[in-house]
Amino acid sequence: MYSMIGDDTSTMRITTLIENAHGSDARLRNEHGLSLFIETKDCKLLFDLGPSHRFADNAAILGIDLAAVDLAVISHGHYDHGGGLARFLELNSDANVFLRRGADGPQYSTALARERYIGLDPEVLRANMDRLRWVDGETEVAPRIHLLTTIPKIDARPSGNSRLFLKEGDRLIPDPFDHELVCVIKEEDGIVVLTGCGHCGATNMVRVAKEHFPHDSIKAVVGGFHLIFSPAANDPATTPEDVRIFAGTLARLGCAKVITGHCTDEKAISILQEQLGNRLARLRTGMTFEM
Numbered sequence: 341m342y343s344m345i346g347d348d349t350s351t352m353r354i355t356t357l358i359e360n361a362h363g364s365d366a367r368l369r370n371e372h373g374l375s376l377f378i379e380t381k382d383c384k385l386l387f388d389l390g391p392s393h394r395f396a397d398n399a400a401i402l403g404i405d406l407a408a409v410d411l412a413v414i415s416h417g418h419y420d421h422g423g424g425l426a427r428f429l430e431l432n433s434d435a436n437v438f439l440r441r442g443a444d445g446p447q448y449s450t451a452l453a454r455e456r457y458i459g460l461d462p463e464v465l466r467a468n469m470d471r472l473r474w475v476d477g478e479t480e481v482a483p484r485i486h487l488l489t490t491i492p493k494i495d496a497r498p499s500g501n502s503r504l505f506l507k508e509g510d511r512l513i514p515d516p517f518d519h520e521l522v523c524v525i526k527e528e529d530g531i532v533v534l535t536g537c538g539h540c541g542a543t544n545m546v547r548v549a550k551e552h553f554p555h556d557s558i559k560a561v562v563g564g565f566h567l568i569f570s571p572a573a574n575d576p577a578t579t580p581e582d583v584r585i586f587a588g589t590l591a592r593l594g595c596a597k598v599i600t601g602h603c604t605d606e607k608a609i610s611i612l613q614e615q616l617g618n619r620l621a622r623l624r625t626g627m628t629f630e631m
Contacts, residue, residue: 351527353379354562355628357398358390358424359601363626367401369394370625373420374536374564374602377404380525382483386412386435387523387534389424396427398625406431411482415536415563416520417443418458420602426464429471438481440489441474442519446507455512458504475521478552488522488548491540495547495589498566499578500603501539515539524549530596531556532631535563537603542566543589550593558595559631562623564602583608587615597631599623 357375362368375395378385386409389395399406409432414422417439425437447459465472479487497517505512522545523534533549535542542565546558567578567586590598598616600609601623613620621629 351381351529351631352525352532353628353630354532354599355379355402355404356601356623356625357402357404358395359623359625359627361601361622361624363624365401365626368398368626372602373423374623375424376534376562377406377409378525380484380527383410383485384408385410385482385485385525386428388413388415388421388536389428391420391423393424393427395424396431402626407433409435411435411485412437413481413487413521413523413534414439414443414460415523415534416440416517416539417445417447417460418537419460420458421536422460425460425468429468435471436473436481437468437471438473438475438479438487440487440519440521441476443474445519447515447519448505448507448512449503450505450512451503484526486524486526486552488524488545488552491520491522491548492544493541495541495543495586496582497541497544498539498568499582500566500568504539522548524553526553526556527559529557530559532559533561533595535561535565538563538565543586543593546590546593546595558593560597560599560629561590561595562599562629565600565604565608567604567608569605569607578605578608580611583611584615587612591616591619595619597621599629 355377362370373390375390376387517539525532
């Protein structure tokens with residue numbers, strides 16, 4: 341485990357329990373997904389739960405007690421962010437799990453010309469309704485932990501969204517991502533914005549955070565940005581210019597640090613590094629960031 345972006349006044353620690361890329365700790369497993377364990381002065385938060393039980397296995401290896409988590413948040417209704425829900429609820433008997441209303445919908449992908457279900461497990465959701473809290477609007481779910489759902493459409497959304505759908509009967513319709521939320525942690529020295537996958541556009545998510553906290557600096561934006569250079573020649577894909585525009589917008593919005601991975605692929609990260617320099621850091625399984 342290693343530490344970045346910290347000093348003696350740090351008030352928040354973020355540990356990456358699961359991410360696509362492996363870190364330096366050979367004991368840990370990585371997989372396609374995201375799970376972040378966040379400790380603030382006020383609470384312990386689990387943001388996203390990865391695709392399986394492995395985030396919890398990694399937490400145990402790292403000495404993190406998931407039974408002591410105060411609350412969990414699932415950023416949107418895709419399996420790679422909420423597939424570990426059943427395992428978390430087995431380990432933690434008290435914490436509520438917050439989702440945006442609609443995150444239980446029938447989510448599908450047609451990436452690589454293959455239709456497949458990518459939503460949350462409906463049986464797990466039905467069996468644990470007493471632990472789930474469905475969010476609309478803007479809600480402070482714990483001291484300094486805010487969930488925002490009214491995300492503007494000022495900046496372009498990721499082109500990869502064109503392969504993501506909701507199912508109505510036998511028909512696939514483009515997913516408007518009305519099931520995605522933004523998590524903002526407010527501290528004395530600024531805010532941290534957690535994006536999950538950023539299907540609504542991570543810069544749009546930063547904009548709504550700034551709107552709600554206009555007098556706070558942005559310490560960091562953390563999560564996936566869904567910037568994907570598609571392996572299929574005929575698929576809509578992110579372009580280098582898309583990434584450069586995205587990076588410029590983050591800079592203009594005042595993001596002091598940009599910490600990303602998961603659905604921000606390696607080519608996009610390389611371009612972001614060129615544009616943002618030492619403001620950029622890469623998520624990897626097992627890494628810890630202090631801020």
